[in-house]
Amino acid sequence: xxxxxxxxxxxxxxxxxxxxxxxxxxxxxxxxxxxxxxxxxxxxxxxxxxxxxxxxxxxxxxxxxxxxxxxxxxxxxxxxxxxxxxxxxxxxxxxxxxxxxxxxxxxxxxxxxxxxxxxxxxxxxxxxxxxxxxxxxxxxxxxxxxxxxxxxxxxxxxxxxxxxxxxxxxxxxxxxxxxxxxxxxxxxxxxxxxxxxxxxxxxxxxxxxxxxxxxxxxxxxxxxxxxxxxxxxxxxxxxxxxxxxxxxxxxxxxxxxxxxxxxxxxxxxxxxxxxxxx
Amino acid sequence: xxxxxxxxxxxxxxxxxxxxxxxxxxxxxxxxxxxxxxxxxxxxxxxxxxxxxxxxxxxxxxxxxxxxxxxxxxxxxxxxxxxxxxxxxxxxxxxxxxxxxxxxxxxxxxxxxxxxxxxxxxxxxxxxxxxxxxxxxxxxxxxxxxxxxxxxxxxxxxxxxxxxxxxxxxxxxxxxxxxxxxxxxxxxxxxxxxxxxxxxxxxxxxxxxxxxxxxxxxxxxxxxxxxxxxxxxxxxxxxxxxxxxxxxxxxxxxxxxxxxxxxxxxxxxxxxxxxxxx
Numbered sequence: 329x330x331x332x333x334x335x336x337x338x339x340x341x342x343x344x345x346x347x348x349x350x351x352x353x354x355x356x357x358x359x360x361x362x363x364x365x366x367x368x369x370x371x372x373x374x375x376x377x378x379x380x381x382x383x384x385x386x387x388x389x390x391x392x393x394x395x396x397x398x399x400x401x402x403x404x405x406x407x408x409x410x411x412x413x414x415x416x417x418x419x420x421x422x423x424x425x426x427x428x429x430x431x432x433x434x435x436x437x438x439x440x441x442x443x444x445x446x447x448x449x450x451x452x453x454x455x456x457x458x459x460x461x462x463x464x465x466x467x468x469x470x471x472x473x474x475x476x477x478x479x480x481x482x483x484x485x486x487x488x489x490x491x492x493x494x495x496x497x498x499x500x501x502x503x504x505x506x507x508x509x510x511x512x513x514x515x516x517x518x519x520x521x522x523x524x525x526x527x528x529x530x531x532x533x534x535x536x537x538x539x540x541x542x543x544x545x546x547x548x549x550x551x552x553x554x555x556x557x558x559x560x561x562x563x564x565x566x567x568x569x570x571x572x573x574x575x576x577x578x579x580x581x582x583x584x585x586x587x588x589x590x591x592x593x594x595x596x597x598x599x600x601x602x603x604x605x606x
Numbered sequence: 607x608x609x610x611x612x613x614x615x616x617x618x619x620x621x622x623x624x625x626x627x628x629x630x631x632x633x634x635x636x637x638x639x640x641x642x643x644x645x646x647x648x649x650x651x652x653x654x655x656x657x658x659x660x661x662x663x664x665x666x667x668x669x670x671x672x673x674x675x676x677x678x679x680x681x682x683x684x685x686x687x688x689x690x691x692x693x694x695x696x697x698x699x700x701x702x703x704x705x706x707x708x709x710x711x712x713x714x715x716x717x718x719x720x721x722x723x724x725x726x727x728x729x730x731x732x733x734x735x736x737x738x739x740x741x742x743x744x745x746x747x748x749x750x751x752x753x754x755x756x757x758x759x760x761x762x763x764x765x766x767x768x769x770x771x772x773x774x775x776x777x778x779x780x781x782x783x784x785x786x787x788x789x790x791x792x793x794x795x796x797x798x799x800x801x802x803x804x805x806x807x808x809x810x811x812x813x814x815x816x817x818x819x820x821x822x823x824x825x826x827x828x829x830x831x832x833x834x835x836x837x838x839x840x841x842x843x844x845x846x847x848x849x850x851x852x853x854x855x856x857x858x859x860x861x862x863x864x865x866x867x868x869x870x871x872x873x874x875x876x877x878x879x880x881x882x883x884x
Contacts, residue, residue, distance in 0.1 A: 334628055336628065343627075343628065343629075346627075346628050347625030347626070348625070348626040348627070348628050348630070348633060349621075349624075349626070350612055350614065350621065350624050350626050350699075350719050350721060351621075351721070352626070352633065353760075354633050355626060355630065355632050355633045355638070355699070355701070355754070356640070356697070356699065356754060357754055357755070357756040357757075357760060358636040358638070358753070358754045358755035358756060358757055359756065359757060359760050360633065360636070362634070364708075388761070389757070389760075389761060390761065390764075417708075419634070419708055421628075421633070421634065423633070424760070428723075429723055429726075430642075430695075430697055430721070430723060431756075441628050443628060443629070443708070445706075445707055445708060448707075466747070469744070469747065469755070469757055469758055470757055470758070470761065475636070475757055476633070476634060476635055476636045477635070477636040477747070477755050477757065478635040478636060478637065478709075479635075479636055479637060479667070479747055479748055479753055479755065480747055480748070482631075482635060482637050482667075482702070483666070483667060483668065483748065486668075
C-alpha cells in the first residue's frame with residue numbers, strides 16, 4: 329500500500345507517523361471544527377468559500393486557523409500531488425490543541441490537520457430516482473459552526489441504512505433545519521424556500537441558489553415541518569453529492585415521488601458549475 | 607519532568623509515545639464517551655459505579671469497552687503507581703476507533719485510553735460560602751451517555767470565569783437538567799428534588815442521596831426553572847468537587863444566599879463517605 333500523507337501543524341508527514349496527543353481537547357472534549365471540500369479534475373473546488381466557512385466556524389469556538397489561506401492552498405496541492413487521488417475530498421480539522429488537564433487549553437496552540445480521501449460520488453440512480461431522508465428531532469448545538477460532533481447521525485447510522493435513507497432531516501417539531509451532512513431546500517409553488525436560521529450555510533447550496541435566482545424566486549426563511557412534508561419538491565445540497573432530489577421524508581412521498589422540474593434545473597446548474605470549474 | 611504513562615488499547619506506554627490516529631472517529635466526528643473517577647488515599651473511588659456508567663454510555667453509542675473490569679482496574683493501579691500522583695483523577699475514554707474515510711468505523715476496533723491527572727480540589731471557601739451557576743438554554747444531545755462533547759460549556763468558559771461561576775446550569779426554558787460537568791439538586795420545603803430525565807446519572811449524587819434518604823424525602827422527577835430559582839437550597843455533586851452548595855443562579859440568590867442546612871448535612875455525608883473509603 330502506498331504511503332498516505334497528511335498535513336499536521338505546518339508539516340506534511342506520512343499518515344502513520346502523524347500522531348495526535350491523547351490529551352487533544354478535540355478528542356477529550358469534542359472541541360473542534362472542520363470543513364470538507366472536493367476536487368474537480370484534481371483541483372480544489374470552492375476553496376475560498378470553504379476556507380471562509382472554516383474561519384467562521386473557528387471564530388465561533390474562539391479559535392483561529394494557524395495558517396494563511398495561501399499556506400493552506402499550497403499544503404492541499406502538495407497533499408493531492410503526493411497522495412495521487414483521481415478525485416479527492418479534502419478535510420481540514422482544527423481543534424483547541426493539547427489540554428494538560430483535560431479541560432483547559434490555549435487557543436494559541438491549536439491542532440490543525442489536513443487529510444485527503446478518495447472522492448466517492450453517489451450512484452447515478454440516486455439522481456435519477458431521488459433519495460429519502462428520515463425526520464429526526466434535533467437541532468445542532470452550534471449550528472452556525474461546523475463542529476466535529478456527528479453523534480446523533482452516527483448513533484442512527486444503522487437505522488438510516490436499514491431504511492435506505494441518505495441522512496437525517498433535523499427539526500424541532502415546528503421548524504425544519506438541515507440534514508446532518510447536507511443543506512435541505514423546499515420548493516413550493518415554484519419558489520425555493522431556504523431555511524437560514526440555526527443551520528450551517530452550505531457552499532454548494534449558496535452556489536446553486538445564486539444561479540437559480542435568475543429563474544426562480546428564492547425565499548430565505550423558516551420552513552415548518554408541515555410545509556416541508558407538503559412541499560412540491562425537496563432537494564439537498566452537499567459537497568460530495570452536489571444537488572440530490574429528495575422524494576421521500578420518512579415514508580411520506582414528496583410531490584409525485586419523483587424528482588421535480590425545479591430540482592432537475594438546479595442539478596443541471598450544478599453540473600455546469602462542475603464542468604466550468606478550472 | 608518525570609515520564610507520564612497512559613494506557614492505550616491494552617498497553618501501558620509513555621504519554622509522549624502514545625499516538626492517536628488523525629483518523630480517529632473520536633477526533634473527526636466526536637464519536638466518543640468517557641468517564642472520570644477520583645482516588646481517595648491513592649485508591650480508585652467508586653470504580654464499579656464509574657465502570658457501570660461507562661458501559662452504559664458505550665452501549666448508547668453502540669460501542670463496547672474492549673477490556674474487562676478487572677483488566678481496567680489493574681491498568682488503573684499500574685498507572686497510578688507509575689505516575690505517582692498524591693491524589694488523582696482517572697479518565698477513561700472510548701471512541702469508535704480509526705475511520706478510513708472519516709465517517710464509517712468498526713465498533714469491533716475501538717480506541718480505549720486511560721489517563722491520570724493530579725486531582726485538584728476546590729478551595730475550602732467554596733464549601734463555606736457556596737458557588738454560582740449560570741443558567742443556559744441547552745439540553746445535552748445524548749444526556750444519558752457521557753459523551754466527550756463539551757462545546758457549549760467550553761464556548762462559555764470566559765463568561766463563566768468572568769462571572770466567577772462554577773459551571774452552566776442547562777435548562778430548556780421550562781425544565782432544568784444538570785450542569786455541564788455536575789449533577790444539580792434542589793431543596794424545597796425540606797425535600798430534595800432530583801431531576802432524573804434527560805440527565806446523566808451522577809455517581810456522587812447517587813451515593814449521597816442514598817445516604818440522605820434516611821433523613822430526607824427524595825423526590826425524583828422534573829424540576830421547573832421557576833422551582834429551581836425559588837428553591838430553599840441548591841447543590842451540585844461531582845466526582846472532583848463532591849457536594850457543593852450553590853447560593854446563586856445568575857444574580858438571583860438562593861434562599862438567604864448562604865449554604866443551607868440540608869446541603870450542609872449532605873456535605874458531611876460525603877466527607878464521611880470519603881473518610882470511610884478503603
